[in-house]
């Protein structure tokens with residue numbers, strides 16, 4: 001475990017040689033400001049379907065529960081989260097989470113042991129397997145997608161143009177995708193699938209990206225045509 005800047009612990013993957021979160025932005029803080037808060041600033045539905053790619057330590061799922069409990073206690077949340085690493089998920093009942101997640105101790109235990117957790121307002125499924133296969137099952141389903149795979153250089157299969165084509169198919173028209181990646185190749189892969197691209201900028205964290213299939217007024221738009229004209233050789237990742 002690694003202590004990150006906001007006082008919450010994250011972990012380091014020896015396989016991918018990368019931390020699960022930005023240690024500088026802080027694990028819980030990153031989850032809230034790069035994914036959960038921008039997503040719920042746009043999506044106002046009473047019932048929300050979320051694709052959380054990938055479950056990892058579960059911060060994005062748990063931060064969603066936290067944010068909604070504090071701000072939208074009656075919202076119904078359906079979270080779908082693939083994760084390849086079965087041993088990681090099984091180990092999470094012993095992970096040291098921030099005190100903000102204490103109230104979700106039962107959720108953490110149930111997901112770690114059984115992979116499914118349901119009560120009146122929440123339904124969470126952690127699918128143990130490959131996200132590439134998992135996302136193909138869904139069409140016009142998700143209001144929110146948290147794109148939080150390891151970086152494009154270490155886990156390229158979860159950042160290609162073809163991958164984002166499947167993601168797009170799984171999303172509703174009025175939906176939003178959030179990601180920490182500001183790489184031009186990532187934005188290009190999304191743009192080539194018809195997404196509008198926006199900068200998620202704020203105090204206390206590095207810039208991130210928001211993508212949507214409809215125009216958003218809440219964020220600064222990235223002028224992709226201009227950037228493409230300045231980077232004529234740039235290409236998105238491909239399968």
Ligand SMILES: C[S@@+](CC[C@H](N)C(=O)[O-])C[C@H]1O[C@@H](n2cnc3c(N)ncnc32)[C@H](O)[C@@H]1O
Pocket residue numbers: 019020021031053054055056057058059060061082083084085088129130131132148149150155158
């Ligand atoms: C950066 S971490 C996710 C962090 C997580 N969102 C959180 O908040 O704790 C990336 C995760 O992707 C998982 N992963 C890598 N390739 C995958 C794949 N093809 N399908 C599903 N999960 C995958 C890794 O095992 C790792 O747990």
